[in-house]
Amino acid sequence: MEWEFTNDRPVYIQIIEELQFRMVTGFYTPGESFPPVRTLASEAQVNPNTMQRALAELESQGLLCTQRTNAKTLTEDREMLENLKKEMAKKRIRSFLGEMERLGFDRTNTIQLISQIKETIDKEVR
Amino acid sequence: MEWEFTNDRPVYIQIIEELQFRMVTGFYTPGESFPPVRTLASEAQVNPNTMQRALAELESQGLLCTQRTNAKTLTEDREMLENLKKEMAKKRIRSFLGEMERLGFDRTNTIQLISQIKETIDKEVR
DNA sequence: ATTATTGTATTAAGTAATTAGTACAATAAT
DNA sequence: ATTATTGTACTAATTACTTAATACAATAAT
Numbered sequence: 001m002e003w004e005f006t007n008d009r010p011v012y013i014q015i016i017e018e019l020q021f022r023m024v025t026g027f028y029t030p031g032e033s034f035p036p037v038r039t040l041a042s043e044a045q046v047n048p049n050t051m052q053r054a055l056a057e058l059e060s061q062g063l064l065c066t067q068r069t070n071a072k073t074l075t076e077d078r079e080m081l082e083n084l085k086k087e088m089a090k091k092r093i094r095s096f097l098g099e100m101e102r103l104g105f106d107r108t109n110t111i112q113l114i115s116q117i118k119e120t121i122d123k124e125v126r
Numbered sequence: 127m128e129w130e131f132t133n134d135r136p137v138y139i140q141i142i143e144e145l146q147f148r149m150v151t152g153f154y155t156p157g158e159s160f161p162p163v164r165t166l167a168s169e170a171q172v173n174p175n176t177m178q179r180a181l182a183e184l185e186s187q188g189l190l191c192t193q194r195t196n197a198k199t200l201t202e203d204r205e206m207l208e209n210l211k212k213e214m215a216k217k218r219i220r221s222f223l224g225e226m227e228r229l230g231f232d233r234t235n236t237i238q239l240i241s242q243i244k245e246t247i248d249k250e251v252r
Numbered sequence: 253a254t255t256a257t258t259g260t261a262t263t264a265a266g267t268a269a270t271t272a273g274t275a276c277a278a279t280a281a282t
Numbered sequence: 283a284t285t286a287t288t289g290t291a292c293t294a295a296t297t298a299c300t301t302a303a304t305a306c307a308a309t310a311a312t
Binding site for chain 4: 253254255256257258259260261262263264265266267268269270271272273274275276277278279280281282
Binding site for chain 1: 134135136139147150151211214215216218219222223225226228229230231233236237239240241243
């Protein structure tokens, strides 16, 4: 999996989001051990401290569990992961609709636009 | 108009986005003079340097025009503004659909979700 | 003509994010 | 028992962002 960062936001925040994506989409298995800080850091090509900062945040959210000096594990609370997933979706929908509305597109309008622009986006992605 | 900044991104970037929103939605009139750097800075409660940095960026994008020491003006190129507006919408749609897809919602699914969640969001906003 | 305004530039300082390098205790692996 | 791995903590240095405080030339306003 590729790690890509933009420079318009702190890297550790982008790491948190990337890991949350992975957590709720089954990239990592609930209850299973998580890659070590150093491994993740070298994969993402950031300093271990930066990765550690992100992991600490995820742990304080209850997503990562750590039993002392053993490897961290992803929470086995699948409901928590499911809720996070819903929250992530809702948050994005809310922000998206808000910005589209400010650009002059109401919800109906936005939905139409999404359908219309579908093919164009597909082309661009290819 | 209220200026609000989050601390997860550089302020000058948030200023650029806010001003772009204003430019494409008729908050400022094309061809007309733009508020002075110092005024904008005090309105947004940031340092003039920070505002200046944002304005310089907008000028390099061709959105702001400056005739030497006179006030800057918003471009009178309405087509440019219209294109920017479309680009802003497309960019947001693309990113939104991409993230929703990663969360497991395809376009059709996402559209349904937007319609379903409509009322909930309205409630929250009230 | 004089004054105020405007864009622009400069230097210094402060803060936050990131990197670099190291260290240590606890567990796992051998 | 010894070694490797892991989480964690720490200090220092660097870079980017932001603020602070000026300064100056060109135009507008008076």
